[in-house]
Amino acid sequence: MVNSNSVLPMITKFKKPITVFLFFILIVGLQLSVQMNSRFAYGADGYYYAAQVNSYVTKGRFFSPDASPILYGLVLFSKFGSDIVLTNKIFVSLLVGFLFVVATRLSFLLTHQFSISICFGVLFISSSFIPHFSFNFIKNLGGIFFFILFLTELNLSYPSDTKKRWFHYVRIFVFFVLVFFSHKITAGIAICFFIPWVVKHIQWNQFFSWVFLFGIVLILVGFSLLFPNTLHWNDLKAVIAENLEFQLLSPFYQYAKLYPEFLFEQIVFFLSPLLYLFTRKDLDSKQKSFYDQMLVFYFLVSLPIFSYTAFSFPFRIFLLVFIPGSFLILSFLTKFKSQWKIGFLCLFLFPYQMVTMVRGKEFNQQDYKLYSIILPLFQFPKNSLIIVHQGFDYFICYNKAGDAFHFLPEEKHKNRPIYRIVYGVSATEYNLYLPKETKIQYLPGFYSVLEEKTWQEFLQNLPEDSRERILNWKNPNAHRTQTMLRNETFKEKSNSI
Incomplete structure (x- = not known):
């Protein structure tokens, strides 16, 4: 008791x-x-x-x-x-x-x-x-x-x-x-x-x-x-x-x-x-x-x-x-x-x-539902590098739809096919500053896809005020920082837990 x-x-x-x-x-x-x-x-x-x-x-x-x-x-x-x-x-x-x-x-x-x-x-x-x-x-x-x-x-x-x-x-x-x-x-x-x-x-x-x-x-x-x-x-x-x-x-x-x-x-x-x-x-x-x-x-x-x-x-x-x-x-x-x-x-x-x-x-929300609709529409060659804004790049990597990141490509990628997923640029703007025969894939949600070299050519032809409007976080235009590049030295194979 x-x-x-x-x-x-x-x-x-x-x-x-x-x-x-x-x-x-x-x-x-x-x-x-x-x-x-x-x-x-x-x-x-x-x-x-x-x-x-x-x-x-x-x-x-x-x-x-x-x-x-x-x-x-x-x-x-x-x-x-x-x-x-x-x-x-x-x-x-x-x-x-x-x-x-x-x-x-x-x-x-x-x-x-x-x-x-x-x-x-x-x-x-x-x-x-x-x-x-x-x-x-x-x-x-x-x-x-x-x-x-x-x-x-x-x-x-x-x-x-x-x-x-x-x-x-x-x-x-x-x-x-x-x-x-x-x-x-x-x-x-x-x-x-x-x-x-x-x-x-x-x-x-x-x-x-x-x-x-x-x-x-x-x-x-x-x-x-x-x-x-x-x-x-x-x-x-x-x-x-x-x-x-x-x-x-x-x-x-x-x-x-x-x-x-x-x-x-x-x-x-x-x-x-x-x-x-x-x-x-x-x-x-x-x-x-x-x-x-x-x-x-x-x-x-x-x-x-x-x-x-x-x-x-x-x-x-x-x-x-x-x-x-x-x-x-x-x-x-x-x-x-x-x-x-x-x-x-x-x-x-x-x-x-x-x-x-x-x-x-x-x-902190991103339109991942839209990204999931866009993924099956991609038509990238094998070994391509995809430049796209932060969030979308990790979504692509997680779903094994390609190799993507939100920075400008580095010298080591020069022999790879490099594409850019662009946000917020209309067909009218492309037609104004690029040759009409340029190959561009238009996607839902105001996204479009073109080769990175074509994208850089487009930027060069743009007036300054339009370039400032377009180059925001959804259209990244910066290289990786020294800290990020430093992490590359640690890359090596290891065993899974």
């Missing part, structure tokens, strides 16, 4: 894990309900991940070399089904659910208030920024997940026992490595947190401290030389070379123009440093140290000095502002002592999360 006196302590003991688990299930279900609205992937990079996984499963290697653990996670998850697009969506939905768990854990570590921590976890993954990652930038999403785990380890209390303390240091290093390999942007941010932590906490004499730091630098350089698509000094040059354009009203204003329905959220994030400073005097020294780091992080990713066009490099950095912005809001949330107010806010966030996901799905 069960002792009735032991039931209540058992319920109390498992109450918090069960609550977190129920919220986890609810969040994953919500993510899946939106992800499954279409049989196609979402975002310009949706079929990049599907094609990468398919390449590894069928050939034993990624078609574009990459060391990200997220890609290997997608490959592993593909073993649970025959539809890679579907298994990718399930993987991402679970990843968002686990992001809620780790965000809740870190907030509880900071506040020691369970209800506020749950509310913060829901707030964190309900932001309008999250769908950009869950629908399009999946590696970034994985980088954020490991980054939060990394921050948690940095802020845990250090064990007094020396052996346990070194085990804690090992965990910190492991999560740092996972962040480093997941995505370049979160890798760079993790370094900015890791180096100060090493300087502050490794209590050795000055000589050994410098030797240790030098060793870390050597390890990072080694990673960049030995593994594809990891942080490299060329990436630093890319940041420095970015065109400066002072934005008087900050990137929040530029983002609000893309998402006017989420203007209130942008105002709250914009004011989050003030909300933190309002509560800073009531925090202990450890909390102040964490939030001060978030404040610096906030200002670094929201500097009003770049042109924040959709999906540009500065834009992708700015998308991370929800991380420090959310944590700065957390410091203000601790002022809420009423449980019903916290509960009401938490319940409000679920429908808000649904709205942000639906809007994010629309923003």
Whole structure:
């Protein structure tokens, strides 16, 4: 017979894990309900991940070399089904659910208030920024997940026992490595947190401290030389070379123009440093140290000095502002002592999360249904290279309809038949600037196909204003970056898992 006196302590003991688990299930279900609205992937990079996984499963290697653990996670998850697009969506939905768990854990570590921590976890993954990652930038999403785990380890209390303390240091290093390999942007941010932590906490004499730091630098350089698509000094040059354009009203204003329905959220994030400073005097020294780091992080990713066009490099950095912005809001949330107010806010966030996901799905949507109709109409010779905009190129590769990418062809392709899938050019324009006997295939959706050399001839004959109108992201006209070309050196055959 069960002792009735032991039931209540058992319920109390498992109450918090069960609550977190129920919220986890609810969040994953919500993510899946939106992800499954279409049989196609979402975002310009949706079929990049599907094609990468398919390449590894069928050939034993990624078609574009990459060391990200997220890609290997997608490959592993593909073993649970025959539809890679579907298994990718399930993987991402679970990843968002686990992001809620780790965000809740870190907030509880900071506040020691369970209800506020749950509310913060829901707030964190309900932001309008999250769908950009869950629908399009999946590696970034994985980088954020490991980054939060990394921050948690940095802020845990250090064990007094020396052996346990070194085990804690090992965990910190492991999560740092996972962040480093997941995505370049979160890798760079993790370094900015890791180096100060090493300087502050490794209590050795000055000589050994410098030797240790030098060793870390050597390890990072080694990673960049030995593994594809990891942080490299060329990436630093890319940041420095970015065109400066002072934005008087900050990137929040530029983002609000893309998402006017989420203007209130942008105002709250914009004011989050003030909300933190309002509560800073009531925090202990450890909390102040964490939030001060978030404040610096906030200002670094929201500097009003770049042109924040959709999906540009500065834009992708700015998308991370929800991380420090959310944590700065957390410091203000601790002022809420009423449980019903916290509960009401938490319940409000679920429908808000649904709205942000639906809007994010629309923003990151490409017409893959149209592309599936166009694919059977292609008439390319074997060994052709197809130049077409991002999203369409990965869709072609995933469906094994040809070799395609969204950059200008390089010298190594000069002996191949090269074709261009063009968007938005009418037959009238072709007839004006090309010989009438030019062979052009017209496709549904205002697409057309012609040889790349003919396309370049057409561009040369176009007036300047028409050329500027046509050469947008749907008609790419740039070469691959040095970082992408560097990845070519990592291409080699490997065994399938």
